[in-house]
Amino acid sequence: MTTPRKARRPGRSRGSAPHPALRSPEGLLVPALALALALTALPTAAHASPSSPALTWYPCGSARQECATLTVPLDYSRPHGRTVHLAVSRIRAEGARRGTLAVVPGGPGSSGVRRLADKGAALMAATGGRYDLVSFDPRGVGGSTTAAYGLPEEDRRLATVRSWPGAGGGIAENVARSRRTAEACGKNGGAVLASFTTANEVRDLDRLRAALGSARLSVWATSYGTYVAAGYAQKHPGRTARVVLDSSGDPDPARVERGWLANMARGAEDRFPDFAAWAADPARGAERLAERPARVRTRVLGLARELDAHPRATTTPGLALTGGMLLQALQTALYDDAAFPEFAGLVRAADATTAGPVVLPPSLAQPMSRQDAAVTISVICNDVDWPGSVADHARGVAEDRARYPLTGGMPVNITPCSYWKNEPAEPPARITDEGPSNILMVQNLRDPATPYAGALRMRAALGRKARLVSVDSGGHGSYLGTGNACGDAAVTAFLVDGVRPDRDIECP
Structure with a gap:
């Protein structure tokens, strides 16, 4: 057997591929702080750029869920070039609105639209209906532009x-x-498939924030999504409010997905x-x-x-x-x-x-x-x-x-x-302790997919920016997942009132 060799990538996210139409979520078939700053939503015109037009919403899924299509650059180094489409979903706040809470799915390959449909009611109840809940299917997933x-x-x-x-x-x-x-x-993959990267998901998340007209986003991210959210907080610290990282992996930039798999x-x-x-x-x-x-x-x-x-x-x-x-x-x-x-x-x-x-x-x-x-x-x-x-x-x-x-x-x-x-077209994000202290991590002690040892590496990388809630439970996904009242209460208090433990805590 011969040793595999690699050819250099000629450029980032270029070429041609079809743009599948958006499908409604019911048709998707898909295989996971001291004081935080509250989100302040401003009029769309104040924050949306010509490349981030206002979203047009239509009813879909459950009685209260709405969907839209967001157009983003195929290659952000060519902002006026070819585009791809992202399927976006939201559930509007009930009553006094605090801001926008983005639900970032796991994977890679999980549907945000589907996760919002599955978890939206429980999340809305836990947070008292204070947030507009939003999510999207990342590139390649569900109703967004795909490749094969x-x-x-x-x-x-x-x-x-x-x-x-x-x-x-x-x-x-x-x-x-x-x-x-x-x-x-x-x-067969072409430029669309080459654009499937964490860095582009971070960019797409910020494009969604702009299209929503929000100055800042709160985030609940799970599994692989915690790396996306941590990267977003690293790149756009002033655009984050309250960030929850649920079931994190080791962010070692030399390994990232290689390390997650090995762990x-x-x-x-x-x-x-x-x-x-x-x-x-x-x-x-x-x-x-x-x-x-x-x-x-x-x-x-x-x-x-x-x-x-x-x-x-x-x-x-x-x-x-x-x-x-x-x-x-x-x-x-x-x-x-x-x-x-x-x-x-x-x-x-x-x-x-x-x-x-x-x-x-x-x-x-x-x-x-x-x-x-x-x-x-x-x-x-x-x-990587x-x-x-x-x-x-x-x-x-x-x-x-x-x-x-x-x-x-x-x-x-x-x-x-x-x-x-x-x-790789660009190096993986290096997660550091630079930026506001507005991150709460929650982690099961016995997680088969993102083990606790890897989460401790994320905690160490975030340093002063984060607190960690360690939950004595097994399984993948902690908040609104294991039924641990202590862990759920800590996350809910942070999202609703901005109350974050002043130190790392353990939930029996």
Whole structure:
């Protein structure tokens, strides 16, 4: 096998690609302070520029949700050149309006329009209807301008988009898939796909602020969105009011997405004891996986090895259940306690010696759409350089499998980014403690996707600008997600009244 090589990117966000029309949110199908300054909304004319026209709203989704289309430059270095379109959504404040609260989704690849539809009512209730709630689908997502590689179905399943090694840790198949995926991107992606970057999402967020006529934005960002929001606060400190970073990753500018992926191995280890205790609880009855939590771990890992050696037939045509697929189903289940029963059922079905083909959960059986796969892969590859040595990846996988068997070497395996045809157009944002002290972080102690150790690196980078609320819960996403009254109250008090803890706090 040869070592991947990279060609230099000839420019940023240039070329041609179609501009899909905006779709309404109900049609979307998408796979996560001492005193803060209050937002002051001024008339649109005072803040919108000719390139940020006022938005035209129309009813969509729920009874109170509205949608609009925002036009932004394809390439911000060519502000009067080609444009792309973003699907925007809002829910108006009820009563005394404090300002605008932007809901920034995770991903890369998650829909802000969909998240606002899902969380809008709870967020409106928590904040007493004091904010106009707004969000948008980032480039490549949902109703915004999208792009696609033309990847075959087998390369668009979650367990193949994520590079799960083969039996015994072999990565030959991952190398071949990574190469052909990167080649498909280089051939079919064009300038639109090259524009899928965190830096452009930061720019697009500010263009939305201007179009709304707001001097400043408050923000609730989750998962990957915390890096977007932290970057926005870094670049536009005077345009932020109250910023909540929910479930943060390590912002190390030398690694960013590479580090987030690698850290998932630690996150799975942090979180798995919650599932093991649940699955060993006598209250599970016949659904119990083992008598003790340690034996739950033994059973899951033993089954993964058996499935790698002898994949199990499934009801999905042409798709057999492998050990990597089982462990991917585990990663998905660790995000939320509510998913524990489905994964436990998969273990029992795959472990049965006499049952017929296994019924796979939708997350394994259904491929991602071409558009979703494109944006998920492109952002992480466009943002930062990735190492290309196949031999180094093979060694890294072997070491990671031994240290973190629950993730089987996937977090450090080779990806299409190692064969990417374009180098990052600009360096990743460096998050610092410069700017107003108006950020509140909230973080579960046992988060499988953005582990607590990585969040502590974000906390250290923000320094005096932030406070951290550490929540003794498991799962991905804390505010309005885990049911922890202490954590929710801290965030709500900050958003509503500007009251932020004077030091980092812990919520039992």
